[in-house]
Amino acid sequence: MxxxxxxxxxxxxxxxxxxxxxxxxxxxxxxxxxxxxxxxxxxxxxxxxxxxxxxxxxxxxxxxxxxxxxxxxxxxxxxxxxxHLDVYRQALELLADRDLVYPAFLTRGEIRNAVSVFEAEGKAWPRDPDGAPLYPGSEKTLSPADRRALLESGRPYAWRLDMAKALAQVGKPPTWLESGFGPEGETGTITADPAAWGDVILSRSDAPSSYHLAVTVDDALQGVSHVVRGRDLFHATSVHRLLQQLLDLPQPAYHHHRLILGEDGRKLSKSNRDTGxxxxxxxxxxxxxxxxxxx
Missing domain, CATH: 3.40.50.620 (HUPs)
Structure with a gap:
């Protein structure tokens, strides 16, 4: 060519x-x-x-x-x-029109309490690749009237992706081409595992978009062909690949590079005020x- x-x-x-x-x-x-x-x-x-x-x-x-x-x-x-907040809202609406998102009302404290009660019985609550407990998803069984009442109550909520429905719609798990390395040395063609993240947040009542939704939409709109970023985002790529399929967006190539660690062995972080x-x-x-x- x-x-x-x-x-x-x-x-x-x-x-x-x-x-x-x-x-x-x-x-x-x-x-x-x-x-x-x-x-x-x-x-x-x-x-x-x-x-x-x-x-x-x-x-x-x-x-x-x-x-x-x-x-x-x-x-x-x-x-x-x-x-560009309107662009992220439009993407969320596309998913909502296909019944792939739901409003989630549990606070962090309520999630912690649910996990504590569950694990007090000697069982392990599933966690995502970052170690956070997966969302219970109890609101998915609400009646339309109960859901509407909660939305109209003014209670804070987040829009979460119904992972089970999303995976059912795409069928075969997505893959991506990795030219760098994952945390365990993964490279080449990687089969995504978005289910490991559970029902991820796509938007909150106090924020029009989550990182997952915004970065996926932005990369597509900007024509990004190569995503080069830290290895700490390797597993998040599974969610991004799923969203790309659901929203019919192009797939970039990915390259996850090594992380620079501090003297204590942890990755550098702005929140920890590591040397700028x-x-x-x-x-x-x-x-x-x-x-x-x-x-």
Missing amino acids: DRRLSKPPVFRFAPSPNGLLHLGHALSALLNHDMAKVEAGRFLLRVEDIDAARCTPEFEAAIFEDLDWLGLSFEEPVRRQSD ISAFRQAGKTPDDLRAMIL
């Missing part, structure tokens, strides 16, 4: 402005940028700022400053998720120094 007629590959770096970027973010940004350059592709920046309570203009400005210091250029305009890129800059390090540290 004439390469001049094919579209260039598209890579993206998609941080949330809810803290300072650390070395793990630098690794992901550099890999996406460098792989796009090698493939004569495009490099995009996406600001994932749906969480209005934690995302701030100051942290967003710091992202731009850090990427500029690293010497990474990206296409303009930058996509901000907060500018800006701190290395202020300490006199150069972009080449950072590359040598992490690549």
Whole structure:
């Protein structure tokens, strides 16, 4: 095929402005940028700022400053998720029209109590790949009248994917092409296991979209052909592949890279205030120094 007629590959770096970027973010940004350059592709920046309570203009400005210091250029305009909330609502409505989502009202505390009572009898409550207990899904048996009454009561709720119905609609489990490695060294063609996540949240009454729904829709709308991200999101790809099939969206290739760990062996985290890129800059390090540290 004439390469001049094919579209260039598209890579993206998609941080949330809810803290300072650390070395793990630098690794992901550099890999996406460098792989796009090698493939004569495009490099995009996406600001994932749906969480209005934690995302701030100051942290967003710091992202731009850090990427500029690293010497990474990206296409303009930058996509901000907060500018496209209607798109995520439309995707949710498509799933709702097919009876694939339901309103879930249990709080975290109520879920914990249900799990405690269950496990007090010596039984193990199923948990997702991150170790969180799967949602009980008791609302799926509510009558339409009871469900409507709860919705009209003003009680907070989340829209959750009915995983059993979703899997029944797609039939054969989805797969994806992995050019990196999963936590157990998985690579090549991977068979997704979205059921391991149970009825995942797609939207909440205080947030128009979950990470799972927004990232899937955004990657499709931006034409992202290669998703390059940390190994901690390897298992989440199962949910994203399922949503791609349900919403009839294109499938990108995936590359999950190693994580940079702290001295205590855990992955770096903004919430734990791990050393940010800006701190290395202020300490006199150069972009080449950072590359040598992490690549």
